[in-house]
Amino acid sequence: MSVDRRGFIKTLGAGVAGLVVGAVLGWAAKPSEVREVTRTVTVTAPAVERKLPKATVKIGVLGIRSGLWSTYGEFIEQGARLAAEEINARGGILGSRVELAFRDEQADVVKQARELVDVEGVDFIVGIDSSGNALKVGGIIDELGKVLVVSHAATHRLTEELVFKEGKKLIFRSSVPVYQDGILAAYIAKDLPVRKWAGINGDYEFGRVSWDLFTKTLKTLRPDVEFVVTQWPKFGTEDFTPFISALLASDAEALHTSIWAIELVTLQRQLTAMGGYKKFKAVVSTLGYSMDVAYALGAEYPTAELGTWVSARYMWLYPSTKINKEFVDKFKARWGKLPAYSAETTYSAIYMLKAALENAVSLDPDAVIKALEGMVILTPAGVRWIRPEDHQAVYEVPYGRIVHKGAEVPLLEDLKAVPAMLYYRHPPFG
Amino acid sequence: MDLTPFLVQALTGLYKGSLYWILALGLILIFGVVRVINFAHAAFYVTGSYIMYTFYNHTGNFIISLIMAMVLTGALGVALEVTVIRRVYKLETIYQLLATFGIALIANEAQKLIWGKGVVYIPIPETLKGGVSVGGVILNHYMTLIIVAGFLLFIATILFMNNTVTGLRIRAVWRDPVMSEALGINTKLTYTLVFFIGTALAGLGGALTVPLISVGPGLADYLIVTAFIIVVVAGLGSITGAYIVSILVGVFSSILVLTIPELDIVVLYMIAALILLFRPQGLFGER
Numbered sequence: 001m002s003v004d005r006r007g008f009i010k011t012l013g014a015g016v017a018g019l020v021v022g023a024v025l026g027w028a029a030k031p032s033e034v035r036e037v038t039r040t041v042t043v044t045a046p047a048v049e050r051k052l053p054k055a056t057v058k059i060g061v062l063g064i065r066s067g068l069w070s071t072y073g074e075f076i077e078q079g080a081r082l083a084a085e086e087i088n089a090r091g092g093i094l095g096s097r098v099e100l101a102f103r104d105e106q107a108d109v110v111k112q113a114r115e116l117v118d119v120e121g122v123d124f125i126v127g128i129d130s131s132g133n134a135l136k137v138g139g140i141i142d143e144l145g146k147v148l149v150v151s152h153a154a155t156h157r158l159t160e161e162l163v164f165k166e167g168k169k170l171i172f173r174s175s176v177p178v179y180q181d182g183i184l185a186a187y188i189a190k191d192l193p194v195r196k197w198a199g200i201n202g203d204y205e206f207g208r209v210s211w212d213l214f215t216k217t218l219k220t221l222r223p224d225v226e227f228v229v230t231q232w233p234k235f236g237t238e239d240f241t242p243f244i245s246a247l248l249a250s251d252a253e254a255l256h257t258s259i260w261a262i263e264l265v266t267l268q269r270q271l272t273a274m275g276g277y278k279k280f281k282a283v284v285s286t287l288g289y290s291m292d293v294a295y296a297l298g299a300e301y302p303t304a305e306l307g308t309w310v311s312a313r314y315m316w317l318y319p320s321t322k323i324n325k326e327f328v329d330k331f332k333a334r335w336g337k338l339p340a341y342s343a344e345t346t347y348s349a350i351y352m353l354k355a356a357l358e359n360a361v362s363l364d365p366d367a368v369i370k371a372l373e374g375m376v377i378l379t380p381a382g383v384r385w386i387r388p389e390d391h392q393a394v395y396e397v398p399y400g401r402i403v404h405k406g407a408e409v410p411l412l413e414d415l416k417a418v419p420a421m422l423y424y425r426h427p428p429f430g
Numbered sequence: 431m432d433l434t435p436f437l438v439q440a441l442t443g444l445y446k447g448s449l450y451w452i453l454a455l456g457l458i459l460i461f462g463v464v465r466v467i468n469f470a471h472a473a474f475y476v477t478g479s480y481i482m483y484t485f486y487n488h489t490g491n492f493i494i495s496l497i498m499a500m501v502l503t504g505a506l507g508v509a510l511e512v513t514v515i516r517r518v519y520k521l522e523t524i525y526q527l528l529a530t531f532g533i534a535l536i537a538n539e540a541q542k543l544i545w546g547k548g549v550v551y552i553p554i555p556e557t558l559k560g561g562v563s564v565g566g567v568i569l570n571h572y573m574t575l576i577i578v579a580g581f582l583l584f585i586a587t588i589l590f591m592n593n594t595v596t597g598l599r600i601r602a603v604w605r606d607p608v609m610s611e612a613l614g615i616n617t618k619l620t621y622t623l624v625f626f627i628g629t630a631l632a633g634l635g636g637a638l639t640v641p642l643i644s645v646g647p648g649l650a651d652y653l654i655v656t657a658f659i660i661v662v663v664a665g666l667g668s669i670t671g672a673y674i675v676s677i678l679v680g681v682f683s684s685i686l687v688l689t690i691p692e693l694d695i696v697v698l699y700m701i702a703a704l705i706l707l708f709r710p711q712g713l714f715g716e717r
Contacts, residue, residue, distance in 0.1 A: 066538070067648040071547045231691055236652035239449070239643050241573070242684035245442040248567045249435035249688065262549045265644040273554065273561070273642065275568035296549040296644065 050361050052096045054123075057357065059084070059350065060116030062127040062137070063152075063342075065104035068236065068262055069129065071292050072342060076127045076151065077102055078335050079343035083350035086330075093354050094361065109133040110140060117144045123363050124149065126174075126349045129342070131155035131205045138162045141170045147368050149352060151345040152313070154178045155205050159390040160429045169369050172391040174352060174384065175313040175345035176420075178206060180397060181258040181286035182213020184423045188309050188399045188416055189214070189256065190221040192282045196228045198252035200243055200267070202259060203232035210258035210286060228252045233259070240267045244274050254306075255280045260287040265296045272302045282306040289315050289400070291340040294409040301410040307401035310412070314341040314381040318398055318415060327380035338409060339380075348379035352386070352393075389427040396420040434565035439684045441564065445573040447680020448580030449639060453650070453657040454664075454672045455587065456631035462667055463604045463624040466515060467523065469530040471632050471657070472650035473537035478503045478633030479645040480545050486552045486640075495552075499637035500630045507629025511622055519621070541647045554641040572641055579638065583631075584673045591669065600624060604667070663702050665715020675713065 061080045063073030084098040092098060101120040103112040105128060116122045125148045128134045134153030139162070141148055150158060150173040159177065162168045189197070199214070201207035215227050229250035231243040244267075247255065255276070259267050264287065271277060281304060287293070288310025294301070302308060316328050316338045327347070331339040339347075356371035357363070373388040384393040396419060400412025453475060460468045478499045485495035510533055518525045554572045561568035591597040602610040603620045611617045636650070643649070660679055664671035683698050690697065705713060 067651065068646045070542065070647060071549075074547055231687065234652075234695060238649055238653050239446060239639075241442045241446060241642075242439060242687040245438045245567045245684070246435075246688040246691065249438060249565065262644050262646045262649075265549045265551070266642075269551065269644065270642060273568070273570045273572070275561070275563065275566065278568075279566060292549060296551070300553075 050094050050358075052094050052357060052361070052363055054363065055096055056099050057093055057096045057124075057353075057363070058099045058101060058120065058122045059353070060113070060120060060122035060125040060146075061100055061102045061346070062105040062109065062112060062116070062125060062133070063102070064106050064129045065102070066106050072129045072152065072261065072340075073104065073127075075291075075340035075342040076129070076346045078331070079151075079339070079346035080126065080350060082331060082334055082343070083347045085334075087350070087354060093357050098350070098354075105129065105133045110136050113137045113140070113144060117146055122146065124353055124368075126346055126353075127151055128153045131158070134158050135162070135205075138168060138171050141168050144170075145365060146170065147172065147353070147365055147372070149174055149349040151175050151349045152342040154181065154313070156209060156425065156429075157205075159392040160425065163392075164390040164427055164429060169391070170365060172349075172352070172372055172386065172393070174349040174393045175342070176395065176397055176424075177392065178209045178213060178258075179424050180311060180313065181206075181210035183217045183425070184311070184397075184399065184418055185210075185214050185256060185258075185284050185286050186217035186221060187418050187423060189218050189225075189254070189282075189284055191416075192254060192306055194253040194281055194306065195224055196226050196251055196253045197256060198229045198231075198247045198250055198254070198280070199227065199256045200231045200233065200240075200247060200259060201257060202263075203234050207232065207258055211256070214256050233263075237263060238266065240270050241274065244270055244276060248274065248276060248279055253280065254282040254284070254304075256284045256286075258286040260290060261292060262296075264288065264290075264293050268293075268297055268302055269300070272300075277302045277304055280304055282309065284309045284399070286310075287312055288402070289412065291316070291338055291409070295337065298409065299404055301402050301404070303402050303404070307414070309399045309401055311397055311399040312341040314339075314344040314397060315400070315412070316344075317412060318400075318417075319382050321380075321382070323378060324380040324382075344380050348377070348381060348384065348393075351379060352377055352384070387427075390429075392424070394420045394424055396423075435688060436685060438565050438567045438569075439688045440681050441569050442567075442573075443681035443684030444577050444677060445569075445680070446684060447677040448577045449635065450653075450657055450660055450680055451580050451673050451676035452583060452631060452635035452638070453653065454660045454676050455583065455669065456628035456635070457657055458661050458664070458666065458669065458672050459600075459624055459631070460628035461661065463600055464511075464515075464519070464621045464628075466519070466526045466530065468628070469527060470510070470533040470537060471628075472648075472654035473534040473541075474503050474507060474629045474632035475636040475650040475653070476541060476645065476647070477506060477537060478636030479640050479649065480541060480550070480636075481633065482637035482640045483545070483550045483552055483645065492555045496634070496637050500634045503633025503636070504626040504630030507632075508622055508626045511625040515625070516618075516621070538647050545647075547647060549644045549646050550640075551644045552640050570642075576638060576642075580673075580676075584669075587669055596623070659699075659702050663705050663712055665712025668712070668714035671712065671714025 063076035065073035087098050128150050129152045131153045134150050154177045156177050163171050199211045201211045283304045289312045356368045359371040360367035375386040382395045384395045398415045398417035400415045402410050403413045405411050481502050482495050482499040485498045518529045558571040561570040599615050660675050664675040
């Protein structure tokens with residue numbers, strides 16, 4: 001992770017300033033809904049009516065809606081619907097109603113994205129679970145000509161390569177990328193009194209990058225560590241037993257995994273059944289506090305001697321702010337469960353668009369891009385700063401240690417938060 | 431050189447191979463006798479998992495839930511054979527593929543409607559929770575149960591096919607349906623019976639996995655590919671061949687995970703491709 005010193009300090013300064021301004025304004029104003037915070041005061045002539053050129057703002061929503069990972073498409077849909085319902089109940093965006101159009105990204109994502117634009121006539125696209133799919137849609141975004149806010153897919157290449165290096169300015173991302181699974185995971189691992197690490201990560205873009213960033217960062221932070229065994233199960237692995245026995249054959253003391261969703265539930269249960277939690281003193285599971293996993297494992301969520309350290313791209317119990325508590329309550333009232341991370345990231349993506357439209361008073365993509373770049377917005381996950389260079393939302397999500405307190409889901413203790421500006425990579429991305 | 435890790439991998443592979451076998455047996459029976467490539471087999475497998483989950487949650491009884499999963503999945507198989515699949519027996523293979531693929535898609539969506547999109551599983555039965563520790567790895571008693579169940583199923587199938595009148599009829603229809611019909615065997619009924627057995631076996635496989643593998647809609651979509659490879663590599667007419675190849679694939683791929691984790695699946699597919707190139711009828715199939 002090589003960062004140009006001057007560029008880093010400049011970016012850091014801008015980011016910190018933005019976050020501080022946003023946080024202060026946010027705290028001061030008793031927000032009852034997600035609310036945008038601008039850094040400049042604009043005086044608008046009262047006679048000019050602030051209206052969008054269309055009575056309906058249509059947002060296309062892409063997510064995995066079929067197969068084993070369809071829960072994730074549902075999370076995206078729940079977040080999107082809640083945001084749209086709230087916005088419409090309060091009079092829409094500058095008087096225009098928000099309408100949603102959902103498509104399954106598993107059914108040829110490029111075709112679905114094109115149809116959203118050409119057939120459904122959407123003004124924006126949000127969502128996308130798979131990193132591969134995000135890169136595919138990102139690749140044709142200039143043809144589509146619509147602003148895309150990715151709210152789950154985590155590959156760093158989306159923002160670092162497509163936006164920053166290739167200049168595809170229509171792409172934004174509201175969710176924390178793979179820095180969470182690689183770099184921040186290493187910050188958590190460095191404080192654990194273990195030296196020999198094992199890894200089990202998916203044999204695809206996200207899994208490979210997670211492990212790569214984890215090992216490189218941890219080796220820098222703790223030169224004494226060793227990485228003794230690595231396993232790469234394929235996407236769609238339904239049974240991890242051969243991988244687990246291979247991990248347990250090593251002398252590793254701790255385990256890093258970015259395996260997610262239903263696969264993680266099986267991995268954790270099989271690790272327990274095969275003695276993994278007797279061998280590994282600590283487990284760092286980067287998406288271990290995704291709500292589908294927390295609900296499915298419940299009281300059986302295994303805890304290692306030095307902790308099962310988990311995170312996600314948003315966790316319902318952090319931060320302890322009024323806006324987050326209200327979001328969690330509203331979400332639970334609407335959908336009956338605690339919000340999954342991609343529900344929040346999609347919900348906030350739509351509020352980011354709302355704020356941009358209210359600022360730009362236009363549906364013109366260039367005007368919306370301008371309004372989104374550098375935006376500081378208070379959301380349930382905290383203050384997000386939309387970094388102008390790579391269009392990545394910068395905000396922090398901590399790791400915590402799984403504990404059982406008899407609650408609806410396992411809870412977290414010893415929350416460890418590292419400032420986002422420290423663990424996010426920065427332009428020009430070495 | 432310490433061979434314990436290899437032994438552990440082989441044992442894990444034996445468990446995995448036994449799971450493949452239960453899935454492959456249903457496939458090979460249906461393809462051999464009914465001559466339908468059942469793309470919906472994975473959907474029946476997952477249906478078995480869900481039925482097991484439902485009955486276990488209501489009764490708390492593992493055995494009753496297992497039997498119900500088998501019987502009800504088999505009954506569902508019969509219902510679909512009678513209403514849909516029977517109509518495509520005499521049509522080209524493409525129609526059979528489309529029909530069974532359509533059933534698989536409908537089943538996946540129906541499972542979402544009935545059981546939701548979330549992850550479900552049941553606990554390992556209390557009596558099977560422990561395990562034998564080999565080289566620091568616990569070979570769970572439940573994994574041992576699957577290995578034993580797979581082997582017993584193999585013996586039972588061979589005995590049933592070779593020593594019962596129904597087995598003889600099934601073999602006759604497998605070999606030559608026209609001649610069998612001329613000799614007075616009710617081929618229509620035999621097809622339905624085989625479809626019941628095949629789908630009930632899929633249900634059994636799905637039900638047996640719920641305590642160890644978490645279930646969601648479309649769970650077996652990936653597993654079924656390996657089962658198809660096993661059936662083709664073994665040769666489409668051989669039950670014994672399917673058992674041997676299932677175990678070999680399980681053990682071999684498990685050892686590859688330990689030794690060449692980067693290439694485990696690739697090596698397996700390459701071997702399968704080579705076998706089919708030089709022995710298109712499969713290792714145990716007849717020309």
